[in-house]
Amino acid sequence: MKTAHKRDFVLGLFACALALIILFGVLPWAVKAPKVVPNLALSPTFWPRIILVSVAGFGAFLAVRAFYDKVQDNDPLRSEFDEPPFGASDLRVILAGGLMIVFCSLLKPLGVVLPGIALLLAMIVLHEPRQWPKAIFVSVIFVAALYMFFRFVAKVPVPLGPLNSVF
Amino acid sequence: MIENLSDALVLFLNIYNVIALAGGIAIGVVVGAIPGMTSTMAVALTLPFTFTMPPVTGILLLLGVYKGGVYGGSVPAILVRAPGTPAASCSVLDGYPLAQKGQAGRALDMALYASCFADLVSNLSLILLVGWLAALVTSFGPPENFTLIFFSLTIIASVSGDSLLRGFISAGAGLLFATVGLDLIYGTDRFTFGNSDLLGGLAFIPLLIGLFAIPEILNGYARRNETGKMASDPAGSRATWADFKSCFRSIFRGSIIGVILGAIPGIGGAPSAFVSYSEAMRRSPNRKNFGKGELEGVAAAEAGNNGVAGSTMIPLLALGIPGDVITAVILGAFMVHGLRPGPLLFEQNIDLIYALFIGISISSLFLLIIGKTAIHFFKHIASIPPSFLYPVVMILCVFGAYAVNGSYFDLYVMVAFGFLGFLMMRMHVPSAPFLIAFILGPMLEDSFRQSLLMSQGSMTIFVRSWITWIFWALTFLSVGLMIRRHMAGNAPDSALPDPDAPKEKRG
Amino acid sequence: MTKTRLLAGMAIAAVTALPALAQNYPSQPVQLTAPYGPGGASDLAARNLSNVAPDYVGQPVLVTNRAGAGGATGSAYVKNSDPDGYNLLLARIGSHSISPALKTSMPYNWDDFTYLSLLEVNPAACATATSKPYQTLDDLKAAIEESPGAITYSSAGVGTLHHLGGIMLLDELGFENPGTDATHIPFQGGGAAAAAAATGQVDFVCSNVSAIISQIEGGQLRPLLVTTQERLDSMPDVQTASELGIPGMEALVGWSGLVGPPDMDEAAVAAWTEALPKIGEDERWVNQTISLGSIPKMLSPEDTVAFVENQYNTFSGLVDKLGLQID
Secondary structure (H helix, E strand, C coil): CCHHHHHHHHHHHHHHHHHHHHHHHHHHHHECCCCCCCCHHHCCCHHHHHHHHHHHHHHHHHHHHCCCCCCCCCCHHHCCCCCCCCCHHHHHHHHHHHHHHHHHHHHHHHCCHHHHHHHHHHHHHHHCHHHHHHHHHHHHHHHHHHHHHHHHHCCCCCCCHHHHHCC | CHHHHHHHHHHHCCHHHHHHHHHHHHHHHHHHCCCCCCHHHHHHHHHHHHCCCCHHHHHHHHHHHHHHHHHHCHHHHHHHCCCCCHHHHHHHHHHHHHHHCCCHHHHHHHHHHHHHHHHHHHHHHHHHHHHHHHHHHHCCCHHHHHHHHHHHHCHHHHCCCCCHHHHHHHHHHHHHHHCCEECCCCCCEECCCCCCCCCCCCCHHHHHHHHHHHHHHHHHHHCCCCCCCCCCCCCCCCCCHHHHHHHHHHHHHHHHHHHHHHHCCCCCHHHHHHHHHHHHHHHCCCHHHCCCCCHHHHHHHHHHHHCHHHHCHHHHHHHCCCCCHHHHHHHHHHHHCCCCCCHHHHHHCHHHHHHHHHHHHHHHHHHHHHHHHHHHHHHHHHHCCHHHHHHHHHHHHHHHHHHHHCCHHHHHHHHHHHHHHHHHHHCCCCCHHHHHHHHHHHHHHHHHHHHHHHCCCCHHHHHCCHHHHHHHHHHHHHHHHHHHHHHCCCCCCCCCCCCCCCCCCCC | CHHHHHHHHHHHHHHCCHHHHHHHCCCCCEEEEECCCCCCHHHHHHHHHHHHCHHHHCCCEEEEECCCHHHHHHHHHHHCCCCCCCEEEEEEHHHHHHHHHHECCCCCCHHHCEEEEEEEEECEEEEEECCCCCCCHHHHHHHHHHCCCCEEEEECCCCCHHHHHHHHHHHHCCCCCCCCCEEEEECCCHHHHHHHHHCCCCCEEEEEHHHHHHHHHCCCEEEEEECCCCCCCCCCCCCECCCCCCHHHHHCCEEEEEEECCCCCHHHHHHHHHHHHHHHHCHHHHHHHHHCCCEECCCCHHHHHHHHHHHHHHHHHHHHHHCCCEC
16 A cells, blocks of 8 residues: 555545544534424534534545555555655654744733744744844844734734833 | 815816825836735725815825726736735736736736726716615625625635645635634634634735735746846737737626625625636636636636725715725725715715716726836836745835734744645645635625524525525536536546647536 | 833823822823724714714724624623723724624623713614515514414524514514514625615615615615604605504614723713713714714713613513523
8 A cells, every 4th residue: 555545545544434433423502403493404414514514424435445546566656645744854844843832822821022033033943043143133123023914013012011111 | 066066176176186195006006916915905005195175185085096006006916926916816817827927917917907997897887877786785784795705605616726635625724714803793712722813803914915826926936047037028929909809708707706705794805706717717818818817808807806996885875884804994094084985975066076976986097007108117027037036025024014913923924834845836736726715715604693593593594685586597507517517527637637628618 | 001001191190189180081092992893883983983983082993893793792892801991992883882682602791891972873774675576564563463473584693683673573563473473584784785675686675764765766676664763855755663553662763982991990971971072962973973874972881871772671681572682
């Protein structure tokens, strides 16, 4: 079985399972319907149900088909497509994603501006550590300029957080 | 008539009007080019400034911002895969791959030409066909909208790429996420989990940016040692007259689709762009290349989304009905000046209407000039090294997504869908079907249930008028064609792409 | 944020006396949340206020649209924000008296807020397309009696003035099941609701006058009644609800008000209650409000609470009587 097929199998199985879990485990309590509905198709649950059943069906089909799909294995053009979805080079991706999560968690206590500067700086340094002096400069100036634009031109008060008491 | 026109000329020929129109377009292009800042927001922000202006000046300013914003949205869509407006999300599909191939300049040029041409067609339709199109619009009710959207959904098949099944799963996820929030018909909670931020549903812009831009940014960290592929060389290439000629059929078709869909209240630019794109793809001999950097795809998408820019004014001016959020804001601008759009305005203030028409008809030219200048400036994005470009785009997205609703929750949504989008990218699940389904899903469901309420549960309402029949016919045609291609083995639905599919003739 | 602000506040308090702190409000821009999208009546009312208010409070007032869930998303946001007076909300009839009466699981109650002032009222009217055969309210009533459920009315969504207006009209006309004798068809927003009525997709609509006046004047909609006590100058031929024998409809009056989070800072409340009556006399604000189709009406905080409470009680009484609560 080729990687592409394994990938399809996993994807199909996952989609199917998730759809079924939502359909039977989540939907009954997360989607509320009025007691009396004049027509089954009018109920707020009708549409989500149809979608979930279809997704489960497509997922199952995709998973099953992975076993029957006939392709030549030795086509060089397909090698890129046949790469495993994740690899060792993704460590940085995980770090970048982690930075975004940290950024989100800092929003409530610190506003957007300070975490914004930190995120920009950290992401530049993650990409190119040697550029850090330039990165500090760019982060502060760019975020400050953006803040000015939104505050005074677009009239959107982007939260300053602790800086509020300074300015 | 002649007298009215000369009165109108006097009313229009005023340096402030010209400045307002040109300035509005410039503002719109710049704001639209910031990921997350939509033309709607730009128009809403400009509104208070028009309070003190004469009506013609104020409304021309707003129209300028709107038209500029619709075009401006295509710039970040092509350069950094972060569509500035929902309608521009279709331009991502071929625009960004073109940019990756080093043809960003060509794509930007073509987007501008297609936009200006479609804008011109739309403006002319507004001026010449306002009465006729307004009559057509009044025959669109929920059942007609349902069949129209149902037909539009068949384009999911065209944008699914190599595998229909993966595309359908992606679309299913989009439809499901679109159901989050209060149910329109009964007002009950759906998947809100008691969270008041979810009551209104997932905001569109953060989701859009998350799904398209963030995966690209994250991926930029995986292949650090390669040269950055984002926005390489936008200046070096240009669209030629031959390019324009070869895309002209799609541009013209897209313009007409835009004009018609734009005139129908509540449809808007995004569906129009996608329908135009899918039509262009269906008819192109280079069908296989769509989604991988086909210039005609950019042209069709932009023509579709700018084709609505003039005709959305039709229901507003002729009937006093705002068809979308932007025309609602423009209606507000009319009202603060004590003017009420509608048939009466044509009787009482025809000189004002003509003055607006004169302004509108030259706006396409202004857009061309200003857009060309803007491309000149945007090319500098190319010289930013990737280690700075990716983080900077990320911060732009953060500010843009925050500004939509002033809500942290939207930023969480953006990042969460960014991760989802990244996983989808690596699993080769196309994100375009997700997006189309997310846009069209609520329209489809709402119009379906509204129709059933109107008919007291009878399904016959879905074939009540000739318009519904036309859309059913188009749907069957489109699905039939798809099945035929599938049978012929030309639509690959396989875990692996078809590397050497024969370039087939038009089917 | 709160900690730092507390420290900063303590620092200021250390050098100045407390009354001076009160005079300091506002020391930074005030954020005014409009709980509906741009271009709507709520957004325009907010922007109109933000245009004039800085002259009287001394700081910019920045409008943010936080739309969703019939005004609930934006209202809940302001309810949960700092009560320091820098987060205010433009409250509307839908978000503050109808939705809380109709929906049991709202993230707030109508009286969770610090009411600063009423700003304006919008009279309502019920109308039908001129292409429909109903010339008078009696014609419409007869049609509903003839085939219950077949007559439809459009609304801007569940829990809006349009929605409750339709139910109220049927209740006042003496129908047994106002919830089902005419069919409620919600649309996305007031514009779409007006459009559906004007093009004859539905049989009638009860809406704020400003949203349907151009269709009425343009001859697409035929007004059947207005909910004001006196006839409106703009349509002197249209009978009032009282004249038609259904005075209960007079409770259906749209309004906008300025409110803050619960237990809002007293200095901030004082600053606004002082400024608002002056804004109410500012010609720019008054003219702008009138041209948007509303009637300027500033009320003191106490009178505002009484006004909203009265309306809320009327609506929740109706909802209870008919068993229309939504989970």
